[in-house]
Amino acid sequence: MNAIGPWDRFGEVQEQVLRGGALLVARDGGGRPNAMTIGWLQVGTIWSRPVAHVLVRPSRYTHGCIERSGAFTVNVPVGTMDEELRVCGTRSGRDLDKFRELGLRTGPATAVEVPLLLDCSVAYECRVVARAELDPTGILDAGIHAKYYPRGDFHTLFFGEIVAAWDLTR
Amino acid sequence: MNAIGPWDRFGEVQEQVLRGGALLVARDGGGRPNAMTIGWLQVGTIWSRPVAHVLVRPSRYTHGCIERSGAFTVNVPVGTMDEELRVCGTRSGRDLDKFRELGLRTGPATAVEVPLLLDCSVAYECRVVARAELDPTGILDAGIHAKYYPRGDFHTLFFGEIVAAWDLTR
Numbered sequence: 054m055n056a057i058g059p060w061d062r063f064g065e066v067q068e069q070v071l072r073g074g075a076l077l078v079a080r081d082g083g084g085r086p087n088a089m090t091i092g093w094l095q096v097g098t099i100w101s102r103p104v105a106h107v108l109v110r111p112s113r114y115t116h117g118c119i120e121r122s123g124a125f126t127v128n129v130p131v132g133t134m135d136e137e138l139r140v141c142g143t144r145s146g147r148d149l150d151k152f153r154e155l156g157l158r159t160g161p162a163t164a165v166e167v168p169l170l171l172d173c174s175v176a177y178e179c180r181v182v183a184r185a186e187l188d189p190t191g192i193l194d195a196g197i198h199a200k201y202y203p204r205g206d207f208h209t210l211f212f213g214e215i216v217a218a219w220d221l222t223r
Numbered sequence: 224m225n226a227i228g229p230w231d232r233f234g235e236v237q238e239q240v241l242r243g244g245a246l247l248v249a250r251d252g253g254g255r256p257n258a259m260t261i262g263w264l265q266v267g268t269i270w271s272r273p274v275a276h277v278l279v280r281p282s283r284y285t286h287g288c289i290e291r292s293g294a295f296t297v298n299v300p301v302g303t304m305d306e307e308l309r310v311c312g313t314r315s316g317r318d319l320d321k322f323r324e325l326g327l328r329t330g331p332a333t334a335v336e337v338p339l340l341l342d343c344s345v346a347y348e349c350r351v352v353a354r355a356e357l358d359p360t361g362i363l364d365a366g367i368h369a370k371y372y373p374r375g376d377f378h379t380l381f382f383g384e385i386v387a388a389w390d391l392t393r
Contacts, residue, residue: 063233071268095276097265098241100367106265106276123363182364185355185380193293194352194384197270210355210380214364 054160054169055223059096059103059215062131062175069131069174070094074138076128077107078167079118081146086159086168088151089115090142094127096177096215103215105179108187108208114146119211123181124165128173164216174222179213186210224330224339225393229266229273229385232301232345239301239344240264244308246298247277248337249288251316256329256338258321259285260312264297266347266385273385275349278357278378284316289381293351294335301344334386344392349383356380 069075074090081087095106105127109116119125130138137155144151152159159168162178169176187207192198239245244260251257265276275297279286289295300308307325314321322329329338332348339346357377362368 058234060234060237064228064230067230067268067273071271092271093267093269095265095267095269095274097263097267097276098237099263099265099278100364100371101241101262104265106267108269182362182367183357184361184363185357186361187353187355191354191356192352193354194270197352201270 055220057218057220059177059218061218062220063096065131066129066175069129073135074142076130076137076141076170076173077115077125078128078170079115079125080122080167081114081118082121085150086152087114087118087146088141088157088170089113090138099212100182104182105177105213105215107211107213109211110206110208112206116209119181122167124167125179125181125213126162126165126167126169127177127179128170129175130172131174134172162217169219169221171221174220176219176221177215178217180216181211182214183212184209225390227388227390229347229388231388232390233266235301236299236345239299243305244312246300246307246311246340246343247285247295248298248340249285249295250292250337251288252291255320256322257284257288257316258311258327258340259283260308269382270352274352275347275383275385277381277383279381280376280378282376286379289351292337294337295349295351295383296332296335296337296339297347297349298340298343299345300342304342332387339389339391341391344390346389346391347385348387350386351381352384353382354379
């Protein structure tokens with residue numbers, strides 16, 4: 054795997070995130086990694102650092118994992134891993150060890166205690182530096198409110214400093 | 224000017240934002256545009272849409288402008304406009320008509336009621352769809368807290384759907 058800049062391959066990453074998703078990995082209280090499919094991701098500069106922004110509902114198993122471990126990896130399979138994305142988008146780590154079930158190949162990250170998914174194309178290692186909560190007053194678009202928050206389960210916004218980025222294909 | 228995708232020229236945009244900044248434009252209550260230099264910017268997919276994320280302290284003149292108008296443009300001068308960035312980063316629109324002072328050339332946006340800066344290289348037209356507030360409990364990195372929030376003036380996070388993106392050089 055080759056180190057890349059945090060902005061490299063951004064177009065491919067965003068196309069994949071929108072079209073098929075990416076895998077957000079964090080460790081649970083027992084130290085086991087869990088993977089959740091995400092279809093939303095922002096990156097860019099905040100606090101003069103490269104930062105990835107992921108949104109996770111408090112009801113998700115991953116939410117507690119990120120809060121506890123303070124770190125996550127974002128693993129982007131460009132054009133591959135459709136079955137893994139489906140399972141990680143529909144099953145909860147509370148009920149299923151998705152790594153064992155799917156045989157996900159992992160390797161150690163270099164700067165956080167959360168593994169990378171070696172069959173992905175691009176991966177970011179992130180250390181959580183900030184969080185914020187969405188609330189009803191913050192959703193200003195009625196269509197977004199109706200489509201994503203009819204039950205009021207607003208996302209937590211997690212901001213992770215990108216401490217390393219990888220091209221895993223080379 | 225040529226329409227581009229919301230992820231095009233992302234590497235150049237981020238380099239410029241970090242090195243010199245970009246110009247965040249919004250309209251005040253009298254309909255006058257105001258420009259503020261920003262050094263932080265994220266883009267990516269949220270709510271299955273392309274979204275730009277800008278951070279503005281409530282004390283800033285621009286904060287009220289964005290709240291009132293519900294729209295902004297982000298204008299990125301790649302490698303140019305150092306003086307404009309300096310003035311727009313140090314002077315407030317409360318005290319100075321920065322457009323008149325600097326002779327900023329503007330053109331109409333296509334989808335929002337906020338102008339574009341024609342001497343920039345890349346510009347995004349954004350319609351505010353959500354906002355969130357940072358607070359002391361949300362800043363988990365002590366260095367960020369000490370450097371950016373010693374007076375507790377936490378940023379508002381404004382999320383603007385990118386309804387058009389432009390390469391202004393062609």
